[in-house]
Amino acid sequence: MARTKPISAFLFIFFAIFTFSGDGESQSFSRVLSLGAKRLKREKMSHLHFYFHDILSGRNPTAIRVAEAPSTKKSPTEFGIVMMIDDLLTERPEATSKLVGKAQGFYASASQSELGLLMTLNFVFLEGKYNGSTLSMVGRNPVMEEVREMPVVGGSGIFRFARGYAHAKTHWLDPSTGDAVVEYNVYVIHY
Template sequence: MAGILPKLIVFMAIFITLLTVIVDGESHSFSKTLPLRSKKLKREKMSHLHFYFHDIVSGRNPTAIKVAEAESTKTSPTEFGKMVIIDDPLTEKPEATSKLVGRAQGIYAMASQSELGLLMTLNYCFMEGKYNGSTLSILGRNTVMSEVREMPVVGGSGLVRFSRGYAHAKTQWFNHTTKDGVVEYNVYVIHY
């Protein structure tokens, strides 16, 4: 009996330690919970951003460049398997000469075999006004033949950090020969 008691104490100590880690869900060696006020976070607000996205595939200075495709992409009616890197201008109005407010930087891939459906993962990097230096991250599906498409905003930085929301995309102009296009975006985000 005397030999069992020390083993029982060791077992209980290990059990309580494991239970504490499981219930607490945190490893205190690299993280800790902070109150919101410690980061000077005040009340949440909603912002609406409106701009035009210029996807330029043709010409001497394209802003969207194909970087990969499958062999079967060449015969696919939806270009399934094609991947494009973008650094597209975001402007205040639909004209390319309009004031530049930011850039859309990221990747889109043709991800549907049955329709023109893109997987878009990109950042809107703003360089104008109060949002200068701030970014919004988009990750979602864009069915380009739909009149209006909705994609989720999954995060942000700068003035829009902790963002969540959605982006509505509506094609303003598309050239079927060059595949250049202009898309109107209305983005609604909740942030601090």
């Protein structure tokens, strides 16, 4: 009977050492880092202003239909349509204005009662210090409202760890083709 106590104590210590790590996290795939280890100094807020060119018509559209439901054509909101985009982002509203990036992703008609889009896209910047950096936006776009707000949920490059919001305002729309130019004001907090 005296031998069971040392064996029990040994087993308890053995399992305690190998079951729990010092910080309570598994060391096999993760570890806690300080912000300084990733050279993250201080957060700042940036404001970006550009124009989004969504072109559905012509020989080289930047938005194309990739899916729809059988009932989409009968729906007044085109509920169920999915559009893939590679839209230009320019400094001014004119398509010939300086190119600052692209909006790549998709939008889908997600409402049966109003023109409400689910927007899932990356703003891919091609200009200046932002060249190669991206911002990711996911949100609801009720296109008939004058100004729409959508969340910025992340980013890469200069915008690593980004969070913020985007305001979209239709600058120009051709109702016969669906072509549009949308003004974006993006406010993003990043390191």
